[in-house]
Amino acid sequence: MHFTSDNASPVPPQVMDALLKANHGYSMPYGNDPEMSLVRDRIREIFEAPEAAVYLVATGTAANALSLACLCPPWATVFCHRNAHIEEDECAAPEFFSGGAKLTLIDGDHAKMSPEALQQAIGFAARAGVHNVQKGAVSLTNATENGTVYTPAEVRAICDIAKAHDVPVHMDGARFANALITAGCTPAEMTWKAGVDVLSFGGTKNGLMGVEAVVLFDPARAWEFELRRKRGAHLFSKHRYLSAQMLAYLEDDLWLKLATRANAAAARLSRGILSLDVASLVHPAQANAVFAAWPRAVHRRAHDAGAAYYLWPGNQSLDGPDDTPLSARLVCSWCTTDADVDAFLDVIGQ
Amino acid sequence: MHFTSDNASPVPPQVMDALLKANHGYSMPYGNDPEMSLVRDRIREIFEAPEAAVYLVATGTAANALSLACLCPPWATVFCHRNAHIEEDECAAPEFFSGGAKLTLIDGDHAKMSPEALQQAIGFAARAGVHNVQKGAVSLTNATENGTVYTPAEVRAICDIAKAHDVPVHMDGARFANALITAGCTPAEMTWKAGVDVLSFGGTKNGLMGVEAVVLFDPARAWEFELRRKRGAHLFSKHRYLSAQMLAYLEDDLWLKLATRANAAAARLSRGILSLDVASLVHPAQANAVFAAWPRAVHRRAHDAGAAYYLWPGNQSLDGPDDTPLSARLVCSWCTTDADVDAFLDVIGQ
Amino acid sequence: MHFTSDNASPVPPQVMDALLKANHGYSMPYGNDPEMSLVRDRIREIFEAPEAAVYLVATGTAANALSLACLCPPWATVFCHRNAHIEEDECAAPEFFSGGAKLTLIDGDHAKMSPEALQQAIGFAARAGVHNVQKGAVSLTNATENGTVYTPAEVRAICDIAKAHDVPVHMDGARFANALITAGCTPAEMTWKAGVDVLSFGGTKNGLMGVEAVVLFDPARAWEFELRRKRGAHLFSKHRYLSAQMLAYLEDDLWLKLATRANAAAARLSRGILSLDVASLVHPAQANAVFAAWPRAVHRRAHDAGAAYYLWPGNQSLDGPDDTPLSARLVCSWCTTDADVDAFLDVIGQ
């Protein structure tokens, strides 16, 4: 009954096997390993993007911050949802890597930017003079921080607004696979065909030890990305261990299988919660996370039974009146079992 | 016959075993894994530094740049050898992480700072007014980029100059283990007992996939380091995989055994080279790297025989007159065998 | 009938005289001019702050950004009103000078931060972990961007919230004199006695060519400020010309007289507007600016009669239906005459 985060999970055996296999003999460092060539080819193939530049880094924050620094000069602003990871959970990494750019926070239900709100903000910035930060980039997150998913049409609607103002688009895809499974579209349809310029293609939350790909569909800024990556201390010498993991992740659609499993667990969990009188969903559960609310006493019971998850937002407390509803975040991963879910539902549904 | 770099080597089986062992069940992210507690305890024990703050990052550049940013404000300068990694091989990462500090380059034979040159430079900076960058930090590298080693007494001589000017000292220990084996002293004697304030304690070049520890002997700046690490995108969510590697590295003195092996291979190689009429050493071979020179024709022969290493400096070419001596860098690692070394010596000594 | 901005005004004769007087012989540069000693003494006296560190720069943005950089590390956030100059009109200068800090935007009527909104935001940040930007500084503007004034009690209420969280307070006093006249209190009561740590003490908008003082009531960060000023290229070599202006500004309470005149003009203007059926105030007119609305046709008439001012916000247009009310900003300065005001009122009141 562990639902704190998908990053608390181990890595699947296929990834460990790939590491073992890669761990033989000498290999040229810094991305010159043969596995990286295969990774690049495979990602280009999956995304139907034969010209794309592909790089690996070890953290999602690095993928996001380096990507945005390539898209947004220091005197510009990144438009993102108020609850985006780049705003809330990266300790100003985008500001650091960009050299002091701003983030302009866009409202919208369930962590999805409202196109109208984006239109208004970007339109305002488009009239900026020399005293004001300039329009820089749009960053959208799919799946979102609230476990919801932009459809390809919704991504396109965001990108169309950006493109009408000549603004490039970044997608934070830390949970890209989970979004893709839900949307039922191709990787290309979710990204460049809808107008996305750069993708943070997540691996870590979906099963790797710490590997994310950055996909620049337009390779014009590839060399700049490489220099920023090195200068940001994110270029690995023993790069083969990143490549090997990513290769295993892509092989036989492992990445999709892992996300399918995580999403299915979350769907089972949200269905179960909805069936309880005591609980209700806070956000639609469209990917691998469930945001729901139920009385404090039930949280205490779950806690006592060993269930692990976060009250969300974090300023709530288990101390207080029994009946007060408290909201929680429950994240499923590739290794969440139906038994886990059912055991948890049993506890809170008693 | 692979001597390009110690970072071209695989990881030893103990490390792979540790990863396999760590890969079970859920584990709290971001350094809250139980393995990290053990790592912290063990490093404090090894360094006889019970108060030290200990953190893990994945690259040596991150370890160096984050450490220096904590020691040196943006309006100050880092004194380092002209050939230091932080100057030559990090694409201005120290400048980036510090927010625009300078590096003041110190001369000295074989990549070791001359105490006199350091004294002069730091004395000059100590007289700085508001127009000039201020004295910030000293960074020395042990073992050096030229395969030489500072003795504890030499480290202390550098630190004494720094301390006389109230300047903190960082040691880039990407090859700390190799230096320690040569010096035959304790980790404490090589570091805080000699005056070092912060150590980049290398794991990657000595056998890990990409794990370095930063040891702040004075924990006063620990929280700042944590924030800089996160903001620099160097805080791992699935942190257990860093901890597990580092733990295995420290267990049963594996780190020392690996470095002993690498140093022994380099010693065998340098002895062999010295015994050849055709070749000579460029720098004393005191750790796991050998810098030597021999005629171009012999380099061609080695190349044709499959030996892998870099001409050093890199502006030399295999094309040209046969007799011209060219210099090379040969790096041994924990997996360099005596047979490798002997085969190579056979080729160049024919 | 020129009301575009107080920065469109000339400088009063006393300031020109002071420049002429200062323009004799040699004078030591970089703030070592004798006039600067007098400025320092006089500001300390005016603010009853004998220990304060006092520096001059040439722009309000420099005063604000340098001050905030001293108060807020790069991994923290500055709490300010959503319409603050540092947010809206400085092209991310605070982000640049701080090395990538954030601004957290606080709501509140008429450009004054709501204490409740500040309390909530700062309380949220106070619970920040390593993933989040930390609480850095509070910056409030007096008089505000909307022509309103915080009373000393209101300043104290803001500062008390900040101090309860151990957060320093900066006041953007580009129009400090205008606020002071309205509040009828002493400079000390408006600043350090209420809890302000650093003041941008404006001169330019109130009559100087381009001179602002920064007053650090706690001199602990004085040297850091000096280095940041130099490094930001804001240390003047021929500093006497800044000092001489500031000295004239302080002499015989010229600064207060200029602000009194500007405020009186604005009061006359706002009273006149209120007496017209056609117009209404958008914000209370408490300092030297009037924000008011009236029908588009009347704006056209004023425009045709040669009145100069900005529609505010700037996305409104003189083109469109006659009856639509449009809002405007009218700023008075030390050289706005009653005749100017009356002529303008005549035009719009016809």
Added chain:
Amino acid sequence: MHFTSDNASPVPPQVMDALLKANHGYSMPYGNDPEMSLVRDRIREIFEAPEAAVYLVATGTAANALSLACLCPPWATVFCHRNAHIEEDECAAPEFFSGGAKLTLIDGDHAKMSPEALQQAIGFAARAGVHNVQKGAVSLTNATENGTVYTPAEVRAICDIAKAHDVPVHMDGARFANALITAGCTPAEMTWKAGVDVLSFGGTKNGLMGVEAVVLFDPARAWEFELRRKRGAHLFSKHRYLSAQMLAYLEDDLWLKLATRANAAAARLSRGILSLDVASLVHPAQANAVFAAWPRAVHRRAHDAGAAYYLWPGNQSLDGPDDTPLSARLVCSWCTTDADVDAFLDVIGQ
């Protein structure tokens, strides 16, 4: 007998008159004053550069640092002489404004870069890979920090090396007028015709209160410069006071007349020194500064007689044996009189 620096001088009456003249009525701020149009036109005319972008800032450091930030990305390096102002006297402003670029220090006699040394350094950087800072820009200073002057042919030799590596060239012309007078060429010949891309065109040291122009001969980066200037807090609201000074400076060749006077004073001074047995020149005196050496006892005598100048370098002392020769810097300005020079020569030549 005041020779500490040209920035200790007052401004000439023409400049004061221009300020008085500009100080009437309202004027649009931020460079939209009519005087600025005239300045732009006049500078384009003087430099035979009808497309050049022209901006004013108040300090030489701002002119240099903003210019270099436009030419050199954060992951690159600026090649400059070891004694350049940007290296020695700007407290790392270029590093700050560029976001962490490096400076690569080039040797050369009398503060002029040796073309061979530049060629070697830039050639080395041209081979840089992703681990190394990239070639960014060349910055040369004319007149130099040692009072010497690059001829147009020497400027061209530097620029040719830069251009062969596709590297843009900045000229720090804090004392441009002094250099031009000595070289006897046109402003165009000294700059863009020789290959200079951006010029810091100094006004302050040659008679203004604090006004420098930046001339971008290729206007492609003009908008970026404007944003960097604003963000660096160097855009003046009451801009007319900068424009008016610069306009007066350019009118009737005042700038050339002022520099002619300063250079003539320095020539008289250096000739006088050479005629003394006791003294010798340290650098050729080609502009408005004289670097010379004579015995300590003579320095003491000059000091006692009220002569003001700096021992140069600054680590020398008036205390010590009488006969030891100490070197000094003596800077003349537009207001240095022949009588001043002769009085000084009398003192040291007694």
